[in-house]
Amino acid sequence: MTQxxxxxxxxxxxxxxxxxxxxxxxxxxxxxxxxxxxxxxLLFALDGGRFLSQENIVGIQQRSAALGIVAVGQTLVIxxxxxxxxxxxxxxxxxxxxxxxxxxxxxxxxxxxxxVLAVSATAGLVNGLIVTRLxxxxxxATLGVALVIRGVLDDRYDGPAGSVPESFQHLGYDRxxxxxxxxxxxxxxxxxxxxxxxxTRLGCRIYAVGGDAEVARLxxxxxxxxxxxxxxxxxxxxxxxxxxxxxxxxxxxxxxxxDGGYDLESxxxxxxxxxxxxxxxxxxxxxxxxxxLLAVLDSIFNQLEVDSFAKDVVRGVVLxxxxxxxxxxxxx
Amino acid sequence: xxxxLPILVxxxxxxxxxxxxxxxxxxxxxxxxxxxxxxxxxxxxxGQYFVIVSGEYDLSVGSLVTAEVVVAARLLDGSAEATxxxxxxxxxxxxxxxxxxxxxxxxxxxxxxxxxxxxxxxLSGAIFLWTxxxxxxxxxxxxxxxxxxxxxxxPWSVLxxxxxxxxxxxxxxxxxxxxxxxxxxxxxxAALSGVHVARVRTVAFMVSGLSAAVxxxxxxxxxxxxxxxxxxxxxxxxTAVVLGGVALGGGRGSVVAAMAGAFTLEALFxxxxxxxxxGALEPAVQGVxxxxxxxxxxxxxxxxxxxxAS
Numbered sequence: 001m002t003q004x005x006x007x008x009x010x011x012x013x014x015x016x017x018x019x020x021x022x023x024x025x026x027x028x029x030x031x032x033x034x035x036x037x038x039x040x041x042l043l044f045a046l047d048g049g050r051f052l053s054q055e056n057i058v059g060i061q062q063r064s065a066a067l068g069i070v071a072v073g074q075t076l077v078i079x080x081x082x083x084x085x086x087x088x089x090x091x092x093x094x095x096x097x098x099x100x101x102x103x104x105x106x107x108x109x110x111x112x113x114x115x116v117l118a119v120s121a122t123a124g125l126v127n128g129l130i131v132t133r134l135x136x137x138x139x140x141a142t143l144g145v146a147l148v149i150r151g152v153l154d155d156r157y158d159g160p161a162g163s164v165p166e167s168f169q170h171l172g173y174d175r176x177x178x179x180x181x182x183x184x185x186x187x188x189x190x191x192x193x194x195x196x197x198x199x200t201r202l203g204c205r206i207y208a209v210g211g212d213a214e215v216a217r218l219x220x221x222x223x224x225x226x227x228x229x230x231x232x233x234x235x236x237x238x239x240x241x242x243x244x245x246x247x248x249x250x251x252x253x254x255x256x257x258x259d260g261g262y263d264l265e266s267x268x269x270x271x272x273x274x275x276x277x278x279x280x281x282x283x284x285x286x287x288x289x290x291x292x293l294l295a296v297l298d299s300i301f302n303q304l305e306v307d308s309f310a311k312d313v314v315r316g317v318v319l320x321x322x323x324x325x326x327x328x329x330x331x332x
Numbered sequence: 333x334x335x336x337l338p339i340l341v342x343x344x345x346x347x348x349x350x351x352x353x354x355x356x357x358x359x360x361x362x363x364x365x366x367x368x369x370x371x372x373x374x375x376x377x378x379g380q381y382f383v384i385v386s387g388e389y390d391l392s393v394g395s396l397v398t399a400e401v402v403v404a405a406r407l408l409d410g411s412a413e414a415t416x417x418x419x420x421x422x423x424x425x426x427x428x429x430x431x432x433x434x435x436x437x438x439x440x441x442x443x444x445x446x447x448x449x450x451x452x453x454x455l456s457g458a459i460f461l462w463t464x465x466x467x468x469x470x471x472x473x474x475x476x477x478x479x480x481x482x483x484x485x486x487p488w489s490v491l492x493x494x495x496x497x498x499x500x501x502x503x504x505x506x507x508x509x510x511x512x513x514x515x516x517x518x519x520x521x522a523a524l525s526g527v528h529v530a531r532v533r534t535v536a537f538m539v540s541g542l543s544a545a546v547x548x549x550x551x552x553x554x555x556x557x558x559x560x561x562x563x564x565x566x567x568x569x570x571t572a573v574v575l576g577g578v579a580l581g582g583g584r585g586s587v588v589a590a591m592a593g594a595f596t597l598e599a600l601f602x603x604x605x606x607x608x609x610x611g612a613l614e615p616a617v618q619g620v621x622x623x624x625x626x627x628x629x630x631x632x633x634x635x636x637x638x639x640x641a642s
Contacts, residue, residue, distance in 0.1 A: 130623055130627070134623070134627035135627065136623055136626045136627050137574065137580045137626070139570070139574075139580055140570075140571060140574050140580075140622065140623070140626050141623060141626075143567055143571065143619075143622075144619040144620065144622045144623035144626075145619065145623075146619070147615040147616065147618050147619030147622070148615070148616045148619040148620060149616075150615045150616070150619075151612065151613045151614065151615040151616020151617065151618075151619065152616055154612035154613070154615065155612035155613045155616070264449055267445070267449075268446065268449065271443065271445075271446055277443050277445055277446075307461060309457045309458075309460035309461040309465075310457060310461050311457065312453045312454070312456060312457025312460075313453065313454050313457035313458050313461065314457075315453055315457075316449075316450040316451065316452070316453030316454035316457065317450065317454060319446060319449070319450045319453070320436055320440075320442055320446065320447055320450035320451075323440075323442040323443065323446050323447070324436065324440035324441070324442050327440060327441030327442060
């Protein structure tokens with residue numbers, strides 16, 4: 001009996017140590033984030049604005065909440081050695097499911113939330129099963145699922161549909177003190193993911209499978225289940241982001257996910273956060289830093305009124321530069 | 333050739349199904365029209381193959397195609413005099429973008445998923461910044477001749493495709509192809525046996541950029557100027573390559589199979605059109621078929637590590 005207890009405790013300790021060492025790349029993001037904040041503060045000062053004004057900070061939190069939630073989910077699949085390109089279309093779909101189920105009535109909110117979570121969990125399950133059972137590379141599998149969802153969206157919706165009751169819109173716009181509810185939601189999702197990865201057996205297995213699937217299998221981990229679970233969790237995060245966006249827009253929109261570029265941008269945020277694309281190394285803390293980095297960058301662009309197309313160019317350069325610096329540190 | 337067999341069987345099957353629905357499809361004229369339509373994607377897939385087999389991705393080709401077409405239209409603006417210099421410029425631009433992708437990926441050690449994604453953002457942002465949202469200018473008929481016209485009964489684009497295919501096959505048979513596959517299979521082992529992995533991969537990215545330039549020249553002629561001309565082409569090209577049984581992650585698969593994969597994808601689009609799947613549902617059907625095709629391909633081909641794990 002005691003022996004069994006010991007066995008159960010060991011992985012938890014291992015995962016804690018591993019997390020400590022694995023999360024080290026996250027430090028670089030926060031250094032970069034701090035530098036960027038200083039630069040932003042200077043630029044704002046030159047431009048006659050205040051970077052650390054409450055308005056601006058709340059703006060940054062609100063802008064980053066949806067991407068942040070998706071990116072936390074994306075972290076889980078990437079750590080497990082997979083990838084999810086279907087989140088953008090899934091977000092669009094879930095905003096529509098939410099808004100149509102609610103239909104503007106308060107009574108519909110619980111049902112709608114349940115429906116959204118069910119739809120996104122199903123999508124994640126499909127992704128996971130295609131990747132593990134049919135052995136299709138995650139890149140192609142989730143791209144295919146994205147196409148399927150896009151077909152459904154194109155076929156059924158021409159524009160915004162459904163409506164969200166006012167009570168539900170509190171989620172998108174209200175604040176508790178200086179903190180927007182959406183940012184609290186993001187923090188809650190990130191904290192649960194951190195807990196999952198560092199304190200539970202599933203989290204430990206996600207690192208194990210992502211690090212080396214074959215070694216994990218030989219140590220008795222059922223890798224397929226872990227990957228499926230990661231995909232389901234990732235899609236659930238996309239569903240939560242969809243709920244948040246629906247409450248902001250007041251309706252469901254078939255293009256909200258792709259317009260936001262949530263698929264590629266969430267992957268970018270994860271990788272900026274120091275998580276290895278190949279899986280097994282990294283963590284949620286880095287991802288949060290990565291998302292904040294992108295959001296601060298965005299707020300600087302807004303203050304300086306940079307052309308929105310030029311924004312893309314600069315964002316691309318920053319993305320590549322950030323990772324180039326990462327790579328330098330790793331080899332040095 | 334042996335490795336290309338499964339996808340060739342699938343392609344033949346699809347063509348047969350199309351021919352049943354539309355009996356004159358296998359007539360030379362209709363078949364040439366099909367090949368002409370497929371040529372840009374096949375060329376892109378051939379370029380993407382070089383990058384994938386070396387163990388990387390190139391996500392920038394779609395926006396590169398758009399950039400090339402928009403640049404050509406803006407520079408030429410309907411006049412024919414500068415056609416040849418501009419064609420040369422487009423080729424140089426494609427090679428240059430590939431060079432940057434390759435150098436950033438190999439020397440700066442940025443994962444190619446991110447470096448080419450960054451290039452995608454930079455290119456698409458730069459195009460819109462330059463044109464202010466809507467592409468201006470026009471392509472003169474002389475430029476469009478390559479995409480639309482034909483030499484006798486054979487369209488120019490088919491001739492270009494044949495040349496590209498021959499070049500790609502020769503390159504893969506030569507020493508370059510062997511080192512490329514070695515680098516993709518196990519870059520450390522390749523480096524230890526004297527392969528300049530960084531250089532070989534950079535060349536692969538440049539080949540991909542070149543293929544995007546050629547595809548853009550054909551597409552510009554075929555479809556004209558628009559800001560959407562290259563949209564989604566990077567995913568189509570990668571899908572085509574994987575459909576041909578080439579392993580993402582590198583080291584396995586043949587260029588013939590990759591090109592056959594692109595033909596198969598185009599045949600699939602043709603078939604969906606023919607059976608009148610509504611435009612809106614088309615992506616859904618396409619998604620299901622792509623997953624099914626890749627899953628089936630994975631089952632009949634040797635799976636290496638994946639097989640050992642089961």
